[in-house]
Amino acid sequence: MNKDIRPDYEEFLNAASVLPPAELSENVLGHVHEALRFSPTSVLAKLGLVHLFTSVCVLYICPQFGVSWGASSFSLVDAFMRFGHGVCAALCGVTLVGGTFLFAAMALRPQESFWLKKQMPWIPISLSLVTLILLAAVGAKGHHTEFMLWSVFAIAGGWMSFEIGRKGKLISSRFFAKWAA
Amino acid sequence: MRTETDEELMNLYIQGEVRAFDELYARHKSKIYGYLLKRLSSKSVADEVFQTTFMKLHQCRAQYLDKEPFLPWLYTIARNALFDHLRKTRSEKTKIDAYQNFSELRNSESTGTHPNAELLEARLAELSASQKSLLTQRYVEGLDFDEIAKRANSNPVAVRQSLSRLTRKLKSLLKGSAS
Numbered sequence: 001m002n003k004d005i006r007p008d009y010e011e012f013l014n015a016a017s018v019l020p021p022a023e024l025s026e027n028v029l030g031h032v033h034e035a036l037r038f039s040p041t042s043v044l045a046k047l048g049l050v051h052l053f054t055s056v057c058v059l060y061i062c063p064q065f066g067v068s069w070g071a072s073s074f075s076l077v078d079a080f081m082r083f084g085h086g087v088c089a090a091l092c093g094v095t096l097v098g099g100t101f102l103f104a105a106m107a108l109r110p111q112e113s114f115w116l117k118k119q120m121p122w123i124p125i126s127l128s129l130v131t132l133i134l135l136a137a138v139g140a141k142g143h144h145t146e147f148m149l150w151s152v153f154a155i156a157g158g159w160m161s162f163e164i165g166r167k168g169k170l171i172s173s174r175f176f177a178k179w180a181a
Numbered sequence: 182m183r184t185e186t187d188e189e190l191m192n193l194y195i196q197g198e199v200r201a202f203d204e205l206y207a208r209h210k211s212k213i214y215g216y217l218l219k220r221l222s223s224k225s226v227a228d229e230v231f232q233t234t235f236m237k238l239h240q241c242r243a244q245y246l247d248k249e250p251f252l253p254w255l256y257t258i259a260r261n262a263l264f265d266h267l268r269k270t271r272s273e274k275t276k277i278d279a280y281q282n283f284s285e286l287r288n289s290e291s292t293g294t295h296p297n298a299e300l301l302e303a304r305l306a307e308l309s310a311s312q313k314s315l316l317t318q319r320y321v322e323g324l325d326f327d328e329i330a331k332r333a334n335s336n337p338v339a340v341r342q343s344l345s346r347l348t349r350k351l352k353s354l355l356k357g358s359a360s
Contacts, residue, residue: 005260012256015219017211024228028235029206035239036199111197170195177243 036111043112054100065140089146093154098161105165124158187251233262
């Protein structure tokens with residue numbers, strides 16, 4: 001702390017505590033609560049949209065159990081399959097669901113991300129199951145071990161990517177806030 | 182009552198946990214309000230600055246550095262809010278004083294009762310056209326600094342400084358003559 005304001009800070013610390021009027025407190029708290037208000041349904045809707053976007057992008061370069069979108073000259077399958085079917089399935093799960101949660105952490109507001117964090121691991125579990133069901137519905141083919149590996153790594157990858165995304169966003173927002181100030 | 186430190190609560194609040202703000206507010210509202218009441222004469226003004234302090238805390242929360250002591254940080258926000266308010270009111274008061282002085286001068290000139298009217302007339306005649314224009318725009322047309330600056334292709338700070346110098350000069354001249 002600046003030396004010049006040290007005496008004033010001491011004065012602040014020694015100042016008598018006075019309770020502000022209840023109406024004033026209601027105003028302040030009401031304003032902050034209003035600014036941070038959100039609906040869990042809208043968070044889930046946003047997550048759904050982000051997953052749709054990520055799925056379209058990922059299926060273009062990384063077919064999931066034979067299901068793909070378009071015909072990209074670049075495919076992650078060649079790289080992943082070098083390690084075998086099991087590893088390929090695990091990495092596919094991480095890419096698809098992890099990508100969704102990474103983007104979601106970037107797109108959601110802090111209070112929305114905080115709510116989503118509190119729902120872990122149920123949200124990536126649900127999203128992975130829904131995705132697997134949809135993939136199966138459009139003709140996904142694979143062994144049950146691969147489906148299992150895909151699910152486990154999708155859940156873990158989604159959870160971890162979300163945490164990495166949140167931390168990254170926090171650090172970058174602090175950096176930009178400081179830079180703007 | 183929560184057991185986290187202020188710094189931990191602040192980090193939770195930045196991450197979006199609204200209850201963390203409630204706890205920080207509950208812990209420090211009385212200290213901030215007591216400090217502002219001590220520094221400001223009016224309770225309603227203290228209320229306004231108190232509200233501004235917490236609004237600023239909310240707006241600037243992303244600028245809070247991890248593990249930075251919270252209380253000095255909150256105090257700095259309260260102090261800045263207090264000083265902003267004092268600066269604003271002082272500037273308003275200066276504007277009102279200058280306007281009143283000039284209005285009194287003009288009124289007394291028009292009725293011929295001001296003892297320094299002739300002297301003022303002489304001094305005003307010595308001013309350059311741009312200085313006279315500046316005074317007229319500010320005190321006769323009632324334009325603000327931004328508007329005057331726009332007209333003169335200048336900036337509001339330079340306009341305010343020029344006007345301040347001019348009015349000070351005229352005031353001291355009148356005081357000197359009266360004594």
